[in-house]
Amino acid sequence: MDKKRRDKERSKTLHLEKQKRCTLRTVTELIKSQEHCGVRSRKFKFSPEFGDGYFEYNHFDGLFIGIFDVSLKKDVKTYARSSINALELSYLIDGEQIIRIDGKNHDFIYESQESYLVYITQASGSIQYHKNKYFKEVKIRMYPDFIQKHKLNSTYGISKKYALDKIDQNSIQPLCSKTQEILTELLTDTRQGLLKRLFLESKVLELLALHLDMDKGTKTEVSNTDHLIKKLYEVQFIISSDLTIQYSVHELARKVGLNDFMLKKEFKRVFATTIFEYALQLRMTKAKKLLNHSKKPIYEISELVGYKNSTHFTAAFKKIEGITPKKYRQKGLQTT
Structure with missing residues (x-):
């Protein structure tokens, strides 16, 4: 049967x-x-x-x-x-x-x-x-x-x-x-x-x-609010779908049809973080995964997370994690 x-x-x-x-x-x-x-x-x-x-x-x-x-x-x-x-x-x-x-x-x-x-x-x-x-x-x-x-x-x-x-x-x-x-x-x-x-x-x-x-x-408030909330989630998706691109607030606002001030204000209110902080967190999370689980060189990882200059990537990474990407990778290798 x-x-x-x-x-x-x-x-x-x-x-x-x-x-x-x-x-x-x-x-x-x-x-x-x-x-x-x-x-x-x-x-x-x-x-x-x-x-x-x-x-x-x-x-x-x-x-x-x-x-x-x-x-x-x-x-x-x-x-x-x-x-x-x-x-x-x-x-x-x-x-x-x-x-x-x-x-x-x-x-x-x-x-x-x-x-x-x-x-x-x-x-x-x-x-x-x-x-x-x-x-x-x-x-x-x-x-x-x-x-x-x-x-x-x-x-x-x-x-x-x-x-x-x-x-x-x-x-x-x-x-x-x-x-x-x-x-x-x-x-x-x-x-x-x-x-x-x-x-x-x-x-x-x-x-x-x-x-x-x-x-x-x-x-939640997401399901009870219409176009504005949907546009904010769309901004999240645009950022997360391609971390090699660093969008400006103005570019994101134009893509979803909001003005710059409204986008910055409402994004912070709904997600409790700024657009810059949200994008930075995604970039650093992906960078750490690549450092831990790949053998890609630092300069290539920096490009994959939106930094054309590896020096700028290293400075941003150190500011968040307290150590350079190279030392972070070495530390990870020592603990495995």
Whole structure:
């Protein structure tokens, strides 16, 4: 019976992928396809007439992880009908979607720095994307095998609690800083084969645990404040996603549409630290990891954490840690 059930679910999964390919075929072309240790990977490039960017996914053991990264030149509206059972977890890092679910009397506006969790059975509807807008989304689908393996239904009752007919605008949550850190790891990962399987599964479980924990706990100011808080979290993500770049407050303010004074004031109020202190802490944390766990030279580490001049990096590191990077590395070697 287990084999029959698995075959049935696999058939449904393949049917869904076929539907997706039919939708994507009109706007993309396949540029990469491979399979290692059961991890099936595909990457599609958007046709130039529709946009500049890509869609890629990894799929294994009842787990699907897709990434959209594109700047659209045309309005795109996709329509889909699904009859599978899957828990869908979406993270919209940048952009906007207008989601219409058949049977619902209003659309959902899904915006930058937001996420949702929903259990899909039979459903149909459309998603609209606007041209001249950058769009970046991480979409995760967990199928019955994965759900059963991790006892998500028996423990959390996710199929009922997150049923599609219960979703409303309040089901959409803002991205917290921890979620952004995990997403950055997913987006920059280069592992292959078994290591990739283990890494992807562990990160999906981390993201799911964070979302379930947020639902269980009391709502914080983040979930009760709209655009301003989302913009502050977006600033956090911009800084943490590429530490090689040292953004000025003015540059960050322009990217999220705030004035300099408001950004500095509200960032300090919400996160209890300045933008400079937040970025510096991230840089020093990454630098210490590289010093302890790699053989990269100091000058290369300084570039990886945003310092073009290794002398400036050494001075900043010593000010925070009390010793130079070289002595910090030597000390770490002595204690191992």
